[in-house]
Structure formats: structure tokens, C-alpha cells
Amino acid sequence: MRDRARALLIDLDGVLRRWDPAPMIAVEVKYGLKPAALLETSMSWDIYRPAMAGEISDAEWMGLVASRLPLDGADAAAAVAQWQAYRGEVDPEALEFVRGVRAAGRTVGLATNATDRLRGDLDALGLTGEVDVVISSSELKVHKPAPEFFEQACRAIGTLPKHVLFVDDDDRAIRGARAAGLSGYRWAGTEHVPYLRKALDIVD
Template sequence: MPIPSAIRAVFFDAVGTLIHPTPSAPEVYAHVAARFGLVLSAAEIRTRFLAAFRAEEAVDRAANWVTSEGREEARWRRIVAETLPGVRDAEACFRELYEHYARPDAWVVDPTAASVFAELRSRGLILGLASNYDHRLEAVVEGHAELRTLRPHVVISSRVGHRKPSPDFFAEVVGAVGMSPGEALLVGDDFENDYLGARAVGMGAVLLDPNNRNPEVGDRIRTLPELAQEMAH
């Protein structure tokens, strides 16, 4: 998987690439739901959550991926409502879950991230973060030393008005470093939003595929350290 020599900046997706919820989202939802009078298994919650999440993705697709802080809160409100039907005090339940994911301790950073960042920077590369998220990610970034090093170049969908895979989102990404698309690379775990979205605008793209879900993709890695190894070639 050769990395183009023209690459001068590397952006990373956040959720699923650099950060992971801990405990898992279904476990957190199950725990909170039980306190609000609804008992569901983590497995059932996962099924309902994925269906609700996909429905909101379809809404955003129909809207050409336009977003805002208000839209992001509304989409999560609907996801929680569909995932946890019948809880007592639905607003309080939603608010607790929504605020939970603004807490740095709700997330664990990939333990190899700091060394990968250091290796890439040693080669003169500029690093950044490019995420479909909202203002809550800023608090998460502040709470993790590894992520704080990316602060000069953080692009969040709710802040720029478009979500991946919109070309407008990726225009903001390359604009953040003042480069052409061919000089920037995105590393992410989502085949459509990250990999295809970046490639569609002429950016480099690497798919993080730890579970080998997309073996047909040539530009993919199983772990983050593989990226540093490939960029050494």
C-alpha cells in the first residue's frame, strides 16, 4: 500500500479510529435505561441503536449532508428515543447520555496513537482530526494529551456545516492546512464516509479495517502503526 509522496498532511477520523467508547455504547445505554425504568439487553440495544443510526444517516443523506449543532443534537435525540422506547423521563435520559459522551473518561484513545503521531511528525507531516461529531468532541480532545497535539487542525462537522462524505466537509479539511486535496490523506474506519468520501475529492485515503471487513480495498491497514510503516516506504 504505497502512500503518495506528495502527502504533506494526515488527518484522522475520531470515533472508531482514534477513540473508542468505554464501556461500549450498548452497555452504557443499558445501564442508563435501567435507571429510567427500562430493562433491555445490550444486544437488543445494539440492534435498535444501529437501526436508528442508519435512519438518521438516511435523513442526512437526503439533506446533502448539511448539519449544525442543532441538527446533531436532534439526530441524537431521535436515536436515543428509538433505541430506548418507553423510558421514564425521556428528556432526562437523553440528556444524561448526551452529556456522557462529552466526558473524556467516556473514551479511550488507541494506545498506539501517540507513538504513531510522533513518527509521522518526525517526517515533517502535519496532523489533524476530521470528524462527524459536534462540540462535545472538543472537550474529549482537551481531556486526552495525545489528542491535544492535534488541536491546531481539528475539523468537526457541526462546526463547518457539513458531514462526511460531503465534498464540502473535505474542502474544509484541506483548507485547514492550506493544501490541495492531493497533498492530504485521511485515515478512517468508515468505508463510505471516510475512505470513499476522501477519494472522491482527490485526497489520499487509508481505511482502518481491523476486522478485515473490506478485503477488496488495497489502501487499508489493520492497526495504526501500519500507517507509519507504510509511510516510511
């Protein structure tokens, strides 16, 4: 049997933060871009990876996105700026879960692939004080699912990997966490929160 988890590492996007597609679609419609053009361009591996690894800034990343859009320079920059203005929303049920874990005396770390914009986003979303530690790929200079990310994340929360529960919505990240010795659970909503609480040995 696995050891009971004593700490939680939780992802941001797709777990604690959710995205309404409407504001992003509105920008693409306004500028005559194909659906998901901005997201697909931003996720191009040759520019996404260095942004997540802290090799380029968020501003530099978005500049590269704008340069690849089928728009003139001013319109491309404006489209990206308007697209980036929406910073998502906190999932209240996921936040309630995090608060419950901390109230039970367990350490919670936010473990996310992110750019240097992360800290400002957390402040704007009101999440800065909701976790004990923030572990950002751009600050570590290594991103999930690399084993080094999880090794450093566990050190940051002061807990051995075998005693850490990692929750993420990305299968690759879950596999990476498990390979690094953590317990990994793929987030698909709050219906399994009772199971996660039990995995953390939290009694209702």
C-alpha cells in the same frame, strides 16, 4: 506515480478514539432495552445527519434519541444521560503514530464527523494539543464523505489534496476522500503504520 503526502488528516472515532462496549451494554441492560438500541436509535439518519451537519446541537440530538426509546420520559432521559457519560478512550498506538508524524514535521489535522460536543471531548481525552488543526463537520456544516468537507479540510491544513493522506475506518469516507483527490487509507489497526509513515515520506 502519486505525489508523496505532506500532511495527514485522521479520523477520531474508530481510529484515535476507541469505544469499550461494556459501559453502553450495561445501560441497556439496566433499562431493559434491546442490545444496541441506543446506538441504533442515535444513528437513525433523520436525526444523525443534522447533528453531524451542525443543524442541531448534541443536546437536541440526544433529546430526540430519548424521545424514541420505549421508556417513559424520565427513564429515557436518564438512560441517554448514562449512556453519554462514557466518552471512549484514546488508542495509545494511534496517538503514538500521530505524534511521530508531527515530530517528523508533517501537519496533522483531525478530520471527523462530530457534534458541538467535540471540543469538550478532545479536552477530556487530552487530545486537544495533539493535532495541529481540528476539522469538525458540525463546524463546517458539511460532513464526510461530501467533497466539500475534504476541500475545506485541505484548506484548513494549508495543503493541496494531492499532498494529503487521509486515514479513516469508514470505507465511504475513504471513497469520498479519494474522489476529492486525496490519498485515502482505511484504518484497521496499527499494523500498517510503517506503510503510512512511508506514504508520508517519513524515514525511520
